[in-house]
Amino acid sequence: MNIEKLNKIKSNPAEAVRVGFAMLLGYLVKLRYMTKHNVQIGSNFRAFSWLRITGPGSVVIGDRVSAYASFLRVPCIVTHTKDAIVTIGNDTNFSGTRISCVDSISIGHDALFGSTTIIDSDIIPTRDIIIDSEWKEKHVQAINIGNHIWTGVNTFILGGVTIGDESVLGAGAVIQSKEVPDRSLLVGNPARKIGVTRQL
């Protein structure tokens, strides 16, 4: 252990204890999903709340990811088919984020999520719906989210969305089938661009 880390712990011991417990719960989450071959969780996973992963699709989570609960919502990832792929980059923060995936959802590095709902299909499939290629073509579009994203409270990211790097989604924004350039500030339902987050 290096001196910098030791000084950090000495300056704020309560936070250090919290992080320690989160690391412990993170190991428990890893242990829970160890037997499932479709779930991969990277190193230094910090779980400040439980993380629920269900469904047959593959889920890949990067290194140094932390999961929080917000508004009593536990972060939750649901995949509906075997071909579904959810990839989450390094250093991402989840708080109460809910993901429903039929086709593919990819999230970049260092993202900061509020209680966001991410759904890549118009209709969340029930047991009666048969998911074939025709249904997929009609209702499903993939989602690509860039690096250094920040989303606010109660935001929705729906099918067919591509968000560029360093963008910010304001609280209550709903974005659907849209391509957004880098460094844009989005608000409203339906979401529109009102400015940039950083001047180059």
Added chain:
Amino acid sequence: MFNKIRTIWYILKYQYILKKATFGSNTLIKCKLEIKGSGKVTIGSGCSFEPDLWGDDHVTLYTHRPKARIVIGNNVTLRATRFGCHLSILIENNAILEYSSIFDTDYHNLDATKRDEIKEGGFNEGDRPVVIGEGSYVGCESLCSKGTCLGKNVILLPGTVIGTKRIADNSVISGNPGRIIKK
């Protein structure tokens, strides 16, 4: 097994003891169900009451007036949907309703001096019945206010807010206020 016991318990409670609702055959209840108020609820055959995909598990059917009616057709899926009814709410066959709110009233008068009084007949002037058409889909956290009338196979995307509007068949709606984005 547990769900079957729960279904029998809820049917016993609401159909035979409290006499607030009538259930059709093959109903399956997998979540908490709450029916309150003085109105009547009619549920068709083959309906299923499920928790939300991410864990919310309360279906609430509230009727606030003696003449209020909630009618649910056959093979309807309710996933943690919340209802508030003063007049009438009709959900036709094969509809799917996510974690959303549906109500047919403003609950209070717009005039501040009359806000606390309850009318003898039971209805405010602003109340309009709500109809969700056959095979429609109401997305999660969307809100169908008074006077919503959806046609057949309409898709309401998540986060939509809609009221006092007639929507044609086979359209896709999104936004606040809800607009047609596809036909």
